[in-house]
Amino acid sequence: AKAEGRNTYRFFEARMGAEVRERRMIEHDLRHAIARDELRLVFQPQKDIQNGTIIGFEALLRWRHPLRGEISPDVFIPIAEESDAIIDIGAWVLRTACREAATWTKPLMVAVNVSAVQLYNTNFVSEVHQILLDTGLPARRLELEITETALVRDFNRALAALRLIKTLGVHIAMDDFGTGYSSLSNLRAFPFDKIKIDGSFVRAVNSNGQSATIVRAVLGLGRGLGLPVLAEGVETSAEMQFLRDEECKEVQGYFVARPADIASFRSLTHGDVRD
C-alpha cells in the first residue's frame, strides 16, 4: 500500500510538477520583486474623443524576472492575490503611480487597478489616504479601477470600503464591465463614477452584431445613469468610428497608444496647458 501511494504521488508529481513548480517559483520570486527593483509601471493614455484631449493614464504593472524575462500580469497577479503578496505589491503600485502623477504639470487623472484582496484589507482606505498625503496628489486625480468580481465576495465590506474611498474624493471605475455575473445590480449598488466596457466587446463591434448591440446598450445605460463610459481595447479606426457614431466619450487602446514608459508621453503630461 505504501508503494502504491508513492506511485500515485509520482504520477501526479510528473503530471502537475512543471505547473506547480512554475507557480511556486513565481510566488517565491514575487516576494523579492519589489526589493530587487524588478517591478515597474507602464502607462496607457485615456482619451476624450469628443474634444480630442487626453484625460489621464492607466498604470499597468510590469515584472521583469531575472531569468524568465517579462511575465504577464495576467499570470502573476492571480498568484500574488492567492499568496497575499498583492498587498505589498498593490501598495507599491499605488504609491508609485501617485508619485508619478503628482509630477505632471497637467492635472490629468491616474487610474490604478485594485484587486479584491487589497480592497478587503482593513488598512486599505487609510493607506490610500496616506499615499495621497505623502505624494501630494489631489484625491480627485486618482481613480481606482475595480472589477465586479472583486465586489461580490463580501458585498457589505466592499460597499463600506468604496463609500469610505469616495469620502476621500477618489474616483472609482468599474473595470471589465460586462464580463462579470451581475453587472447591472452591482452598478446600482456601488458608488461608481465610470464604466469601463471590456475590450472583448469593443474589439468585436464591427464583426459581431451582438457585441455592437451590447456596446450600444452599455453606452445607453451610462447616459441613463449619468455615468461616463470608457471603451477599452480600441485597436482599429473602424472601432473608433463606431464609438464616435454611438457618442462614446472616452476610449483607451492600442489605436490611441500602447502602454509605455511614462517618459515617452512627456509631451502629454507636461505639455502646454492650452494643448
Ligand code: C2E
Ligand atoms: P485590465 O485592467 O483590463 O487592463 C487592460 C489590459 O489590456 C492591459 O493588459 C493592457 O495592456 C491591454 N490593452 C490595452 N489596450 C489594448 C488593445 O487595444 N488591445 C489589446 N488586445 N489589449 C489592450 P496588461 O497590462 O497585460 O494587464 C492585464 C491585466 O492585469 C489588467 O487588465 C489587470 O487586470 C491586471 N493588472 C495589470 N496591472 C495591475 C496592477 O497594478 N494591479 C492589479 N491588481 N492588476 C493589474
Ligand code: CA
Ligand atoms: Ca484596468
Ligand code: CA
Ligand atoms: Ca479592463
Ligand code: CA
Ligand atoms: Ca481585464
